[in-house]
Amino acid sequence: MAEVAQTIDVTITDHAAIAEFCQSHAIDLVVIGPEAPLVAGLADDLRAADISVFGPDKAAAQLEGSKAFTKSICDKANIPTAGYAHLYDKASALAALDDFQIPVVIKADGLAAGKGVIIAESREDAEAAIEEMFSGGFGDAGAQVVIEEFMHGEEASFFALTDGKNIMRFGSAQDHKRVGEGDIGPNTGGMGAYSPAPVLTPSLEDRVMRDIIEPTVKAMAAEGMPYNGVLYAGLMLTEDGPKLIEYNCRFGDPECQVLMMRYHGDFAALLKRIADGALGADEAMEFSNQSAMTVVMAAKGYPASPEKGGAIDLGAQNVDVQIFHAGTAIKDGALLANGGRVLNVTAMGESVTAAQKSVYAAIDKIDFPSGFYRRDIGHREIAREAESG
Numbered sequence: 001m002a003e004v005a006q007t008i009d010v011t012i013t014d015h016a017a018i019a020e021f022c023q024s025h026a027i028d029l030v031v032i033g034p035e036a037p038l039v040a041g042l043a044d045d046l047r048a049a050d051i052s053v054f055g056p057d058k059a060a061a062q063l064e065g066s067k068a069f070t071k072s073i074c075d076k077a078n079i080p081t082a083g084y085a086h087l088y089d090k091a092s093a094l095a096a097l098d099d100f101q102i103p104v105v106i107k108a109d110g111l112a113a114g115k116g117v118i119i120a121e122s123r124e125d126a127e128a129a130i131e132e133m134f135s136g137g138f139g140d141a142g143a144q145v146v147i148e149e150f151m152h153g154e155e156a157s158f159f160a161l162t163d164g165k166n167i168m169r170f171g172s173a174q175d176h177k178r179v180g181e182g183d184i185g186p187n188t189g190g191m192g193a194y195s196p197a198p199v200l201t202p203s204l205e206d207r208v209m210r211d212i213i214e215p216t217v218k219a220m221a222a223e224g225m226p227y228n229g230v231l232y233a234g235l236m237l238t239e240d241g242p243k244l245i246e247y248n249c250r251f252g253d254p255e256c257q258v259l260m261m262r263y264h265g266d267f268a269a270l271l272k273r274i275a276d277g278a279l280g281a282d283e284a285m286e287f288s289n290q291s292a293m294t295v296v297m298a299a300k301g302y303p304a305s306p307e308k309g310g311a312i313d314l315g316a317q318n319v320d321v322q323i324f325h326a327g328t329a330i331k332d333g334a335l336l337a338n339g340g341r342v343l344n345v346t347a348m349g350e351s352v353t354a355a356q357k358s359v360y361a362a363i364d365k366i367d368f369p370s371g372f373y374r375r376d377i378g379h380r381e382i383a384r385e386a387e388s389g
């Protein structure tokens with residue numbers, strides 16, 4: 001970021017200091033990226049200081065911050081989602097398990113950095129997850145628990161931008177959450193993604209807009225908490241149609257990277273219109289029809305304990321390859337790994353297969369001995385492309 005922008009040192013939890021900085025530098029627009037400051041009400045405090053913000057206020061950010069809140073919105077707006085129970089204590093949660101088949105999904109209500117969901121393959125595992133959540137294993141996030149019916153199907157993500165009233169589709173993507181090839185091993189923040197996700201056909205997208213996104217935006221407004229920002233719907237494409245798994249109130253990492261590769265409008269101007277409540281009713285989505293893919297290069301040991309400080313040489317890359325830095329640092333002129341997910345190697349192509357070819361050709365030029373990556377990002381769609389010739 002420092003190569004293309006000026007970075008400043010502020011404490012993200014110090015809302016007054018951020019507001020003061022924005023005012024003294026005449027900042028036109030604040031885009032709040034991650035969920036924690038949204039859930040903590042940074043948008044509210046900046047708006048109170050008359051600063052233009054893209055991102056939901058504290059009440060609306062409950063769509064990501066509380067799984068039980070989202071379920072209650074689904075109930076009110078009749079949005080298709082997994083059957084569930086919302087429990088406040090261990091004894092009732094253990095008893096509620098009788099109403100669910102195995103596998104069953106146990107979720108800590110609050111933010112848990114992607115670790116608050118347990119898919120229990122046996123009654124014993126489900127009981128152990130409930131015990132752990134109510135004994136503080138997930139901090140405050142686990143003070144309430146949602147038990148959910150397990151949904152079968154393929155997952156896809158759909159994005160929509162809204163100013164609380166008008167809605168603009170912002171494309172689809174498919175992430176790869178497991179650390180290992182073939183989708184095995186622990187969950188991560190995401191090891192690679194591509195966009196669009198053709199599994200979400202135009203007619204399925206219409207259904208997602210009609211049955212999930214539009215009712216959510218309406219219900220939030222009716223609740224007196226209009227949603228401003230990006231709605232990232234995690235979907236399960238079940239036999240009965242798309243169902244909502246969860247909402248995120250941000251673009252998703254690494255989904256954002258592939259969406260940005262395809263977007264070719266004036267993004268800052270678009271976000272500013274949304275921040276100011278002035279999104280047009282029928283704005284065209286300015287997207288490339290090409291496929292974009294990004295593959296995450298992570299530090300060995302990720303997600304549990306990534307190795308820091310490994311040397312990276314990016315090699316001589318083609319101009320159309322974009323390498324987004326996530327966990328890197330520059331020390332004495334040398335590029336080093338400085339986090340779990342380190343690089344996002346990103347390229348476009350006429351198909352997912354073609355985009356994948358360019359990404360792995362770029363990765364083959366990168367020397368990062370203490371790093372690793374998945375070699376099979378996009379495998380579901382690539383298999384379908386091979387089948388359809």
Ligand code: AMP
Pocket residue numbers: 082105114117148149150151152155177234245246
């Ligand atoms: P979340 O943190 O809510 O995105 O959940 C993490 C992952 O758990 C999702 O991406 C799904 O793979 C899985 N998951 C969550 N809820 C369900 C469900 N009700 N049925 C099946 N899988 C689920």
Ligand code: GLY
Pocket residue numbers: 175189190248251252253254255
């Ligand atoms: N890649 C999944 C997420 O950002 O939540």
